[in-house]
Amino acid sequence: MKLKIALICFIIVSCLLWVMCLPDYQTAHVQSDKPQRIITTDWTIAETLRVLQAPLVGVGDKKEYATWVSEPILNNDVVDLGLRSQPNLEVIANLKPTLLINSTWSQNLIPEKLIPIDLAAIDFYTNDGISWLHTVQTTEKLAQLVDKTAQAQTLIRQTEQQFSDNIQRLNAIPQHPYVVVQFIDSRQLRIYGANSLYGVVLAKLNLNNAWQHPTNAWGFSQISLIDLATLPQNTRLIIVKPYPANVHQLLEKNVLWQTLPFSQEHHYYILPATWGFGALPSMQRFSHSLTDALTMQTANGW
Template sequence: MRIYRSQRHTASSLIGFFVALCCSLLLSSCQSPDTPPTPLSNPNDQSLPSVMTPDWGIAATLIAMGYPPVAMGDKPFYREWVGKPSIPDTTLDVGTRYQPNPEMFSQLDLDMVIDNAFYQHLHPMYGDLPIHSIELTSPNKVATWEDFIEPTLKLGEYVGHPQAAQAYLDRSQQKIAQAGQTFRARYPHIKKLAVVQFADSNNLRMFSYNSLFHPALEVMGLQLVALADGNQWGFAPIMLGELAQLDDDTCLVIVEPLSNLLKLELQDSLVWQRLGYSFDGDRQPAGKRRCVTLLPATWNNSGVASMNVLADRLTNVTFVGNTDL
């Protein structure tokens, strides 16, 4: 796969090459050992386009399909907030997602850039490179599986392998449904889940029906519960005390990262205690033991790629509190 414009190398570009290479090696030294998906075609096929994307969701979907981008933005933070699928060592980090490093970007030999509307301000930096934009989110008030089919297929078309995208969709729907069967066998009484992420000990994001969590849980045979309509990113801001509106038969799923300090602040919070939640089931109030779990980081803007991660992680987490709802 072509990465650098060797025919244009000057002394300065050679320096840029080694800087970029060193950065990539340093970052990959802490890379997760997980093996990325096997491409559906020859990975040495020189006809595959060289793609750069600043967006985590697009990068995750390309990796999951077996066609990872040559370069992406915020590679180290991807591991903390998205996690899977793991980024291959060959994918370079060009700096922050919102403002990539122009010097590093200039060293890349690319065929195209794939982004979404959030990165439109970067287009002048790309010069005459073809730019494709897709949205891995639902445009509807209530998201459905079908909302994510078209953008995934478009992504397959952009890299020249629409059949890989269709195969990925088929595999994903089957995998998510099977994960649902596993989950329901383990927790037959859990039917409804509310999914939140903490900003601090009193402010949360609650993922709503227009988020990818809704169709993913639906395919799993579960129900998402939300207290308000979501914004363009699929969540609504709520206060901690508003969780009291959840029915007792709704389990709370808290998406990480969640710092140890924040856990301690919550355990000391009178509101949290009155709600009846605890990360340690044995320490929950005797009178009210509400169902809760911590979910490893699952990005809410990666389309089907995130749905796969969500389904897999839900089958492996442990719910504490009243799971016999």
């Protein structure tokens, strides 16, 4: 009996000593030198992380990103996480990310209990749309999260310099009011106000945005083709891709479009896809492509 008691005591003491020697999980996790692996379902965050050269390993709707955002191009090793609104949890789990950075409204897309991951929220858009100052400040916050503050300051300076350079180029052309639109179909459009990315860039380039009506929190109003007739006659139309494939053909047959001054050559400009809800990389892309178009440095084809 005494032998049994002694044996039980020995086993208990041995187990306690073994447990005490185990490393504390939380401490080991915090002190780990494991490199960051960042994912996001937000294209605005993705384009900024890409330019900041942060370790981005997964993006929602990667194929559609190529259509709507286009640049900066995502590397081949960046994994498609599935739908932005409903990412594939199995893909994410296999990817073993360490940090999810999303906008506030989409933070709950990935259950933390199922996939242990650090979470961070960054909002480039506000209830009032977008502004230059807020975009700069949010870029700096994002850079702090991923330890890329020097790269962020370079990005901000480059964007400001590009605006200055493009203003000089635009000084040589006649001044007109401008509106930026995207075709939903041949009769419906989104038109962008001052609180949109396009509106911010127009202001930074000292160009007059002719659309002064109220817009939603995303910076645009939905209008019909006939609403374009209310704009000043000398307004120039900036059309941003993508648009439905048959839009041009349908407009050519549309009597209303043919009577609008925008249908005339050099009264409208076709620009490559630029993410209208983006941040500094998209501002740079739009500023460059707009300046090239207005100074006739690029072809104006559908």
